Every structure is written in C-alpha cells, then in structure tokens.
Amino acid sequence: MFDKVLIANRGEIAVRVIRACRELGVRTVAIFSDAERDALHVRLADEAFCVGPPPAARSYLNVPNIISAAEITGVDAIHPGYGFLSENAGFAEICASHGFKFIGPPAAAIALMGDKASAKRRMQEAGVPVVPGSGIIETDEQAKRFCAEAGYPVLIKATAGGGGKGMRIVGRETDLGAGLAAARGEAQAAFADGRVYIEKLLEHPRHIEVQVLADEFGHVIHVGERDCSIQKPGHQKLLEESPAPNLDPEVRAQLCAAAVKAARAADYANAGTLEFLVAPDNQFYFMEMNTRIQVEHPVTESVYGIDLVRWQVRIASGERLTVRQEDVRPRGHAIECRINAEDVDNGFRPVSGKLGTVLLPGGPGIRVDTHIYSGAEVPPFYDSMLAKIIAVDRDRPSAIARMRRALDETEIHGVATTVALHERILASEPFEAGHTYVTWLREYLLQPAAVGG
Amino acid sequence: MPENIDGNGSTDASFSRFVSERVAPLAKAFASTPLAELRVRTSEGSIRLVKAVDAPAPERAPAVAKALLRGSKQHLMPTVESGHQYDVISADVVGIFSPVAGASSAGERVGEDTVLGYIEALKLKHPVRSGGPCVLIAQVAEDGQAVDFGEPLFVVDRAEAPKAPEPILEPLEPPRL
Numbered sequence: 075m076f077d078k079v080l081i082a083n084r085g086e087i088a089v090r091v092i093r094a095c096r097e098l099g100v101r102t103v104a105i106f107s108d109a110e111r112d113a114l115h116v117r118l119a120d121e122a123f124c125v126g127p128p129p130a131a132r133s134y135l136n137v138p139n140i141i142s143a144a145e146i147t148g149v150d151a152i153h154p155g156y157g158f159l160s161e162n163a164g165f166a167e168i169c170a171s172h173g174f175k176f177i178g179p180p181a182a183a184i185a186l187m188g189d190k191a192s193a194k195r196r197m198q199e200a201g202v203p204v205v206p207g208s209g210i211i212e213t214d215e216q217a218k219r220f221c222a223e224a225g226y227p228v229l230i231k232a233t234a235g236g237g238g239k240g241m242r243i244v245g246r247e248t249d250l251g252a253g254l255a256a257a258r259g260e261a262q263a264a265f266a267d268g269r270v271y272i273e274k275l276l277e278h279p280r281h282i283e284v285q286v287l288a289d290e291f292g293h294v295i296h297v298g299e300r301d302c303s304i305q306k307p308g309h310q311k312l313l314e315e316s317p318a319p320n321l322d323p324e325v326r327a328q329l330c331a332a333a334v335k336a337a338r339a340a341d342y343a344n345a346g347t348l349e350f351l352v353a354p355d356n357q358f359y360f361m362e363m364n365t366r367i368q369v370e371h372p373v374t375e376s377v378y379g380i381d382l383v384r385w386q387v388r389i390a391s392g393e394r395l396t397v398r399q400e401d402v403r404p405r406g407h408a409i410e411c412r413i414n415a416e417d418v419d420n421g422f423r424p425v426s427g428k429l430g431t432v433l434l435p436g437g438p439g440i441r442v443d444t445h446i447y448s449g450a451e452v453p454p455f456y457d458s459m460l461a462k463i464i465a466v467d468r469d470r471p472s473a474i475a476r477m478r479r480a481l482d483e484t485e486i487h488g489v490a491t492t493v494a495l496h497e498r499i500l501a502s503e504p505f506e507a508g509h510t511y512v513t514w515l516r517e518y519l520l521q522p523a524a525v526g527g
Numbered sequence: 528m529p530e531n532i533d534g535n536g537s538t539d540a541s542f543s544r545f546v547s548e549r550v551a552p553l554a555k556a557f558a559s560t561p562l563a564e565l566r567v568r569t570s571e572g573s574i575r576l577v578k579a580v581d582a583p584a585p586e587r588a589p590a591v592a593k594a595l596l597r598g599s600k601q602h603l604m605p606t607v608e609s610g611h612q613y614d615v616i617s618a619d620v621v622g623i624f625s626p627v628a629g630a631s632s633a634g635e636r637v638g639e640d641t642v643l644g645y646i647e648a649l650k651l652k653h654p655v656r657s658g659g660p661c662v663l664i665a666q667v668a669e670d671g672q673a674v675d676f677g678e679p680l681f682v683v684d685r686a687e688a689p690k691a692p693e694p695i696l697e698p699l700e701p702p703r704l
Contacts (some may be wrong), residue, residue: 108677124675125621139621139676142648146623146673172649 075391076100076150079177081115082140083155084456086445087367088115091153094383103147105140107133109453114445121147128455134158137165141172151175151390157457160366161188177390179344179365187340187363191233191271197360200339202332205351205359208272214251217272221250224274230254232261233269238308240264243275276359278511279351281305282318283364284333285374287385289395290343296330297378298404300370304499306422307516312492313499314370315409316377319470319508325356336360345371345386351512369412369462372443376408376466407473408466411481411496413444414458415489426454430487435480439466439473452489460486470508474500613664616655616681618674622648624655625670635663643681646674661685 080103081091092102092115104119109128116122123143126133133139135158144152152174154160160178163185169176178184187193194204208220210233221228221244230253232240240261244253254270262268285297301318302311318326333348340363347368349361371382380397389395417423432448444461446452452460463484465477481497499505504514618624626644637643641657644666661683668680 123621124677126676133676138649142621143675145649146621 075393076175076387078103078120078147078149079151079153079387080105080140080144080147080149080174081119081153081155082134082159083153083157084110084113084115084134084445085459086443086462087155087157087369088113089118089445090383090443091155091387092118094381094387095153098384098387100387103143103149105134105143107455109451109455112451114447114450123147128453130158130455134456137168141168141174144169144174145172149174151177151387153177153387154366156366156369161364163188175390177344177386179340179342179346183340183342184365187346187365189233190231190235190362193340193363194360196339197336200335202336202339202360203358205276205361206274210269210271211254214254217250217254218247220272221247224272227275227277229273229275230257230270231273232257232265232267233271234265234267235261238310240270241309276351276353278513279353280318280510281311281349281361281512282321282329282352282358283347283349283368284330285368285371285382286333286337286342286346286348287380287382287389287395287397288337288343288346289389290392291394293395294334294337294342295395295397295399295402296333297374297380297382297402299326299329300373302370303510303512304505304515305512307519308422309512311370311412312414312515313409313411313496314373315407315470315473316373317404317407321352322356325352325358329358332358332360336363344389345382354511369459370410372441372462372464373408373410376441376464377404377406378402379405406466406468407470408464409473409477410462410464411477412459412492413461413463413484413486413496414492415452415460416458416492417490418492418495424454424458425489426452426458427489428452429489431485432487433483433485434461435463435483437480437483439476440464440480441466446486460489460491471506474506614661614683614685615679616643616658616683618646618655618668618676618678618680620646620648620653621675622646622653622673624668624672624674624678624680626666633663633665637661637663637683644668655680657683659685 075098078101079095081088082105084106088104092104095102102119104115104122105125106113106116106122107126107128108124110116125139125143126136152169159165161184163181166176166178166181166184170181186196191210194207198204206224208217211217227243227245230242230244235241240257242253242257244250257270258268261270280301280303282299282301284299286294287297288294298316299318300314300316302314304313306312329350336348337346345367347364349364350358351361352358367383367386375382385395415425417425429446429448429450429452432446434442434444441464442461446460463477463480465473465480467473467476478497478500481493484493486493499515502518504510624644624646627642637657637660639660642654643657644655645652646655664682664684666681668674668678674680
C-alpha cells in the first residue's frame, strides 16, 4: 500500500478521496488555489499546498506546480478525482515519468476512450452496439449523405467533447449547414479542436451506465448499473439512481456483460464507467466510457456495499481485486440528488458567495458527500456542486420517501440551490412511475409549475 | 466601507446618473480589497474612494512588513503611514526556495532586474526577480524552504527607490458628456 497520496482535485471529491486514504492508513496531501485556503479538503489533509491563483487553468490544472508539490512532499501516487486532470492521458504519463503512480487507468486506455471516434471503433470491433454514427465529418456533402441514410433528427457532436459543448440537434436537412458551423465553432472554442461527427438521435432514450472495476492482472467485474436520465438542459446529470427502474432483467444482464467486454477490449484497469443509451424498444447503444471515478459513484456503493474509491487506491497500489462477480449483488435502492449552487429559474445559472447557515440531513439511510459548511465561501471559479445527498432503502418507493425527508431537512442559506427542484422531481408522477428519459426534465420544466407538492 | 466620495461638484443629470449607477458597485468592490485609496477615471467622470482606517502605531519598517504578512498574502499592501508602500515578492511556482548568497542584505538598494533568489521545481531553477528598483526590507522565506504559490519570499520598499512615473489617474477632471 502507498504511504502518501496527493489528491489533485478540490471540493467534495477531494474530501471523498482523503477519507478513503485515511481509512487505508495512507497519508494525504491536498492542493488548493488561492481562493480556497479554508476549504474542507485543505483542513482534512495531512499536508496542503497552494498551487496557483483562483482560475482553474492556473491552479488545479497547473501540472508543473502539482508535480512539484508531489515531489516536495514525497508522495507515492496521485489521485486525480473527476474533472480537471482525471481524463488527461498526458498527465497520467507525466505522473509515471516522475515516478508517481496515477490512481486510474493506464494512459493508453484514457487516450483510447477519451477520443470518442477511436472509442466507438474499438467498441464496434469488440461487438458492443454503438449508435449509428458518421465518423469525422470532412465535408457538408458527407454529412448530408449520412443524415439522409440514418434519418433525422441527428445529433452533431464534438470529437473532443463533453458536458454538452459542441453539441447540436438538427431536425431537417435545411438546418444541417448552420448546425455544423455552430458545433464546429463551439468545439473549437471549448476544446481547441473543431472536429465534429454526427449520430442518429434516439428519441426518448434513457441514460443507463454500468460501473466496472478491473485490477492490473486482468480481473474485470461490473458493479451494476445506474440510471442517470434526470439531466439538466445541456446533458448534465442532476439525479441518479440504482438499480435502473423498470429495466428488463435480461436487458440489464446484457448491458453489464457488454460493459465487461468493453473494459476488456480497452485493456482497462481501475474504476470506470460505460455509458449507454437505452431506447424505449430496449435496444442499447454504447455512448462513451468515463475513465475515472464518477460523481454518482455513491449510488453504486450504497446498493452494492463496495467502496469504489478505496478499491481505486488498492488496485493502483498493485493489489488484486478480490471481489468475484458472483458476489456482486444489489441490496435495496439508492438515489442521489446533486445539490448545486444554481438559480434554477434562471437557466441553472451558477451562483457564488458566502454561505450562511448550512444544515445537512442525516439519520438512517442518508449519506451526504460535501465540502461545504456554515460560513464557507462558494467561489465563482469552479463547478457549482455543493453536496450530494444519497438515500438508500429497501426499495425504490421507500428510497424516494427517505430522500424527500432528507431534502426537507436540508437548509443551505446564502445561495440559490437545486433542493426545491429535486423536491418537485421526486413528487412528479413520471418520476415516481420510473418513466423518465434524458430530455424529460427539460420538457417538464417548460410545463406550467402546476405539478408537484 | 468608503468614508467619503469626492466627486467634482458637477450637478448635471449625467453625473448624478454616474454616481447612482456606477459608484455603489465600485464602492462595494473597493471595500473588499486591502487598498486604502482608489481613484477611478472614466469618460463619464472621476472619483476617489478613501477608506476610513484605524491609525496604526508607527513601527519600524520590518516589523510592519512582518505584521502585514500575517494576513492574506497580497502582492501589494499599502500602509497609511508616511506614504510607504511595502511590496511583497511572492512565489509564483511551487518548489524549494534558495536566496542568492550575498546578493543583497536588508536595507540594501536593489537594482531594476536583480535576481534575489531561486525556486527549484522539477529540476529547473526559476529566478525570483526584484521586479524594479527597490530597497530590500526582509527575506521572509528560509533557505531550503518548500514554498507554495503566493508564499511571501521578500518584502521590499519601492517607495524609497527612484520614483516610477505617477499613474495617469490625476488630476481629477470634470465629466465628459
């Protein structure tokens, strides 16, 4: 096992990783920006280093300063968390070349799965179904031919994309040229890579993803699925649950088997997630692989009793994954609500400021992963997530009831949050019935606010 | 909070609009900075904001400088006494600090682009430069110390060095329409 680990991240995930390390008897080094001297992860770590001014590009993405901090403190390994440098194959290589174990998959697997086009190709070769797609679009003519064949509507996506940037839905051929131009421009601005491709747009699909764990000796298991169909406009997840409601057991088994096959095809190690779109006819398609721990990992941990972050550290330190597939069994149902500092009525605009009183829920079956506390600052420079509330209970209706109770207990003063929106979602008939899909929330928000309690 | 707001006495409508729309947000931003005085000139007018400050007891310069360092690490910390401005030269990379042996000692005048020390990071030595003529007040980081971003290394007094040209904020002038 490692002696000391540097956590190259901030917020709740830095806190989560520090906790896992401490439970394993591993000392921790936090990094922080000038804006986060009093952050919880800085307080909880054994050592902490300021690596730059507030903007993330100059602090949490400042590779020379992060590596220098790792050298000075003499750590064995670096955990990247999610976001920031977590899916940067170059960073994984730099870690290795400086003698630090990167707590995540091999750099080659990150590079392979990080490029959506190469990822899809590899999955197709492995026999995992993928959404019909065009490959990189060179000319508008080529785009037109593909769309005519696949049928509208289509989705234009950035090759280097993520988080909904560089995405455009096109419903008919006359809008195709303008859609391509807009997506290319957005992709160029966001990722310095203007290449785009086109996919057939599935109507009313669900987002269901499968957690995988793999050690460095070729043992791969899946840890069940998560339904992440409740998404904000812009394809950002807001609420996740496991197991996926109303999912045919046979389809579930096929999804999980496909995920294991996909992880093997990518020569994967450590924790990862295969994202699929599941159409109403139960056809499913590989979308992308996230080569890191995910925000919504506690849902899986709660249902399967497997500590994914601890396993990340153990696997990276060279341990064998001792969990057998037949021992992976779900118990009950878990739901996670992301509590963001956002003005929901104002297009989910992120808000920042000093928090007043913060009262977070507790009691049976409630887990809260957070970095906030009463009086803490919410800086404007980073993502707007404040906390994740996870409710687990014996079945879905009781987990929903437990989550509603927890949200009712939650008090966060000083900034607008998504708490009330979650209450509305949980009280809505389609959610209770488990009949939601990726664009459901966007449509629901456009309805008059008559729904809910 | 600002104690007084000096306008230029104009009473026309555009100036009062300027005051009502622009001064309040400016004053709020100013209040959150460590600056003691702020002058702003725009095409609409000029204002000077001055903070009410509890007058500190006069102290010897290095003591004042050290006291200033205890708070947040600001790059520029003006004091209210006798027009002195102590400037903190801080680390902009994470690494191991070492002063340049015998380059300068406290009280010494330092030239335009003098290298005062180095920060070694990833086997590269990053020079710590004076950033303009100044008088060295104190070295506050120790030889061999691991420094993080923003860590104060030297306190210098730029006021005693040959004066840099005044910023073009003066004189206050009437608003232009």
